[in-house]
Amino acid sequence: MGLNIFRLTGDLLHLLSIFIILWKILTVRGVSGLSFKSQLLYALVFATRYLDFFHTLHSYYLSIFKLFFLGSSFYILFLIKVKFRASYDEAGDWAPLWWFITPAVIIAIVIQFMSDDPFDLLDFTWVFSEFLESVAIVPQLFMLQKTAPALGAGAAAAPPEPALPAAPEAAG
Numbered sequence: 001m002g003l004n005i006f007r008l009t010g011d012l013l014h015l016l017s018i019f020i021i022l023w024k025i026l027t028v029r030g031v032s033g034l035s036f037k038s039q040l041l042y043a044l045v046f047a048t049r050y051l052d053f054f055h056t057l058h059s060y061y062l063s064i065f066k067l068f069f070l071g072s073s074f075y076i077l078f079l080i081k082v083k084f085r086a087s088y089d090e091a092g093d094w095a096p097l098w099w100f101i102t103p104a105v106i107i108a109i110v111i112q113f114m115s116d117d118p119f120d121l122l123d124f125t126w127v128f129s130e131f132l133e134s135v136a137i138v139p140q141l142f143m144l145q146k147t148a149p150a151l152g153a154g155a156a157a158a159p160p161e162p163a164l165p166a167a168p169e170a171a172g
Helices: 005-028 036-054 060-083 098-113 121-135 138-147 153-157
Strands: none
Touching: 005 060, 036 060, 036 098, 036 121, 036 138, 098 121, 098 138
């Protein structure tokens, strides 16, 4: 299988996004606004998708990227929960993880039982990771939606209410 431009572009953009997150965390020395739950879901996506790492021989390119994506995901989790815990907004990161994991498991089970080999664990975890990845960003979006008005985004969303006219003075 040859390397195509779409895969290369996607991998490089993903790599860039990881560097941006790490740069932000390490220069600001905090994780304010970053969803631990989204990062945990992404770590779960990569951990389940790359289970074949120990089973199948891959190119150096794929091996290096898989190791980097896994390692950086768990490093970001460490930064959020351990190193910069004081700046993490746990109350703002409110979305229950089961909202995302349970449907991905159910869909993966259904699809797996429709496949040629319904008991292939690697296929199951791959399908699970594909569906989980599609919703892993949602806790981050919920967190952003909650904090956006505090960042000034709410000012553009709703026009200011008009001032009420002054009450006429009673003649007396």
